[in-house]
Amino acid sequence: MIQAIGRRSISAVEAVGRVGHFVMDMVRALADIGVWARLTIVQMRRIGVDSLPVALFIAAFTGVVLALQASYTFTGAVPLYFVGTLVGKTMMLELGPVLAGLALAGRVGASMAAELGTMKVTEQVDALETLAYDPQSYLVIPRVLAGTLMFPVVVAFAIATGIITGWLTSLVLLDLSTQDFIKGLKLFYVFKDVWFGLLKSASFGFTITLVGCIVGLGTRGGAEGVGRSATRAVVYSAILILVLDAFWAVVLL
Amino acid sequence: MIELQDLQKAFGEKPVLQGFTLKVRDAETMVIIGYSGSGKSVALKHIVGLLHPDVGDVIVDGQAVSTLDRDGLTLLRQGVGYVFQFAALFDSMTVADNLALGLRRRGLDEAEIEERVQEALALVDLSGTGERMPAELSGGMRKRVGIARAIALRPRYILYDEPTTGLDPVTSAVIDRLMVRTREHLGVTGVVVTHDMRSAYTVGDRIAMLYEGRVRQVGSVAEIQQTEDPVVRQFIEGRAE
Ligand SMILES: Nc1ncnc2c1ncn2[C@@H]1O[C@H](COP(=O)(O)OP(=O)(O)OP(=O)(O)O)[C@@H](O)[C@H]1O
Numbered sequence: 001m002i003q004a005i006g007r008r009s010i011s012a013v014e015a016v017g018r019v020g021h022f023v024m025d026m027v028r029a030l031a032d033i034g035v036w037a038r039l040t041i042v043q044m045r046r047i048g049v050d051s052l053p054v055a056l057f058i059a060a061f062t063g064v065v066l067a068l069q070a071s072y073t074f075t076g077a078v079p080l081y082f083v084g085t086l087v088g089k090t091m092m093l094e095l096g097p098v099l100a101g102l103a104l105a106g107r108v109g110a111s112m113a114a115e116l117g118t119m120k121v122t123e124q125v126d127a128l129e130t131l132a133y134d135p136q137s138y139l140v141i142p143r144v145l146a147g148t149l150m151f152p153v154v155v156a157f158a159i160a161t162g163i164i165t166g167w168l169t170s171l172v173l174l175d176l177s178t179q180d181f182i183k184g185l186k187l188f189y190v191f192k193d194v195w196f197g198l199l200k201s202a203s204f205g206f207t208i209t210l211v212g213c214i215v216g217l218g219t220r221g222g223a224e225g226v227g228r229s230a231t232r233a234v235v236y237s238a239i240l241i242l243v244l245d246a247f248w249a250v251v252l253l
Numbered sequence: 254m255i256e257l258q259d260l261q262k263a264f265g266e267k268p269v270l271q272g273f274t275l276k277v278r279d280a281e282t283m284v285i286i287g288y289s290g291s292g293k294s295v296a297l298k299h300i301v302g303l304l305h306p307d308v309g310d311v312i313v314d315g316q317a318v319s320t321l322d323r324d325g326l327t328l329l330r331q332g333v334g335y336v337f338q339f340a341a342l343f344d345s346m347t348v349a350d351n352l353a354l355g356l357r358r359r360g361l362d363e364a365e366i367e368e369r370v371q372e373a374l375a376l377v378d379l380s381g382t383g384e385r386m387p388a389e390l391s392g393g394m395r396k397r398v399g400i401a402r403a404i405a406l407r408p409r410y411i412l413y414d415e416p417t418t419g420l421d422p423v424t425s426a427v428i429d430r431l432m433v434r435t436r437e438h439l440g441v442t443g444v445v446v447t448h449d450m451r452s453a454y455t456v457g458d459r460i461a462m463l464y465e466g467r468v469r470q471v472g473s474v475a476e477i478q479q480t481e482d483p484v485v486r487q488f489i490e491g492r493a494e
């Protein structure tokens with residue numbers, strides 16, 4: 001039992017060491033700007049196209065539910081325009097970034113791990129190296145950079161969508177006027193709400209893509225290994241998103 | 254010159270190379286033969302630093318591969334073409350882009366890249382397939398694209414991992430002739446891994462047999478053909494017992 005725990009902790013430490021190594025190699029590869037710059041644009045477009053529909057879909061329904069739940073909770077004891085406050089704050093600070101993050105861990109993270117995993121097991125990664133490309137600068141940096149830059153953009157759209165559907169719901173189902181909704185929205189708003197949410201999204205984007213790349217490039221053993229990597233990438237990044245979320249709340253709120 | 258010095262490599266508990274030593278002279282074609290799973294591909298990957306030995310080292314042009322830093326390794330790899338056993342084509346790119354990728358890395362201008370791509374495709378008899386995707390090609394065609402990708406680089410060394418396995422006899426002969434011509438015209442030093450003995454005799458200057466992690470015998474084609482060693486004899490004659 002103690003032995004098993006010992007073995008586990010050793011392999012956990014090893015895993016952290018491997019990630020550290022990986023990130024160091026990645027930083028070193030930043031020197032090949034001629035290689036990664038153009039590919040980053042390609043990946044940004046891809047991440048945007050892949051993730052925007054999912055993120056907006058989720059945000060739209062979250063906005064509706066938030067508005068209804070807020071009014072249900074207030075039951076007349078709290079002025080109804082607080083619905084605007086609750087929808088705005090919750091979308092910006094928590095649900096926008098986290099729900100989008102979790103959904104995109106499935107969408108973007110899994111597809112990256114599967115794509116790089118396939119390249120790995122079919123020796124395309126080796127082939128890339130023999131052509132004098134560093135997989136870090138050709139594959140990893142474009143993806144991680146694109147994820148870090150694009151997630152805040154996607155989440156910003158998601159937040160806006162959630163607030164709009166929350167407002168529409170208030171208007172149609174809750175008899176709340178637009179003025180009152182906006183009054184509530186502005187009530188406790190501080191600029192920090194926005195940048196906190198977007199900073200969080202950037203860290204999620206970084207995490208999801210980095211995990212996708214590390215897990216993908218570590219794939220072994222054929223089609224089955226690729227499947228395992230895809231699942232693993234989703235699980236790891238979902239866990240890390242929740243941990244990071246708590247971390248940012250402790251550090252920055 | 255490529256020197257493999259006392260290479261030892263194990264995967265987990267399983268030893269694959271156990272003191273593999275081989276010298277490949279400039280402008281010769283060295284053929285490595287050996288049973289399936291004996292570690293031929295593993296040995297080849299050590300030459301370009303895709304795998305790192307547990308013990309021993311590879312010396313290319315007097316430089317130990319293990320001592321090279323990132324830039325040194327990039328420089329070494331720019332002088333080596335590698336033909337993968339299963340082609341390893343980039344399946345998200347067209348055939349032409351597969352060939353162009355390595356050339357772009359070498360900073361050639363687009364006109365010259367286009368010219369070299371067409372020339373290399375013509376050499377492997379695949380003119381006109383440049384715009385196809387790898388998934389649309391047959392196994393043999395993919396293999397030839399893999400060879401074209403290496404030749405287009407005009408490297409000093411080419412490492413072929415089973416270039417003719419799985420091809421029909423005529424295409425195999427075409428590939429053999431291509432390897433011979435590449436050596437004659439470009440003065441390329443080649444290492445060819447194969448278990449196709451006809452191909453080995455055609456393209457090889459010397460043949461080395463990898464057996465139980467070491468070189469069992471190395472010698473000219475004639476020497477190997479007349480070998481007294483029962484293990485080598487059995488292999489080149491393809492006898493079951
Ligand atoms: N990356 C790896 N991880 C673990 N084991 C490996 C790895 N690469 C090769 N091996 C093992 O090393 C041994 C030699 O493999 P290798 O591919 O070099 O054989 P080979 O001589 O090229 O065979 P073939 O003629 O079938 O291609 C095999 O048993 C293989 O399972």
Ligand SMILES: [Mg+2]
Pocket residue numbers: 293294295338414
């Ligand atoms: Mg092999």
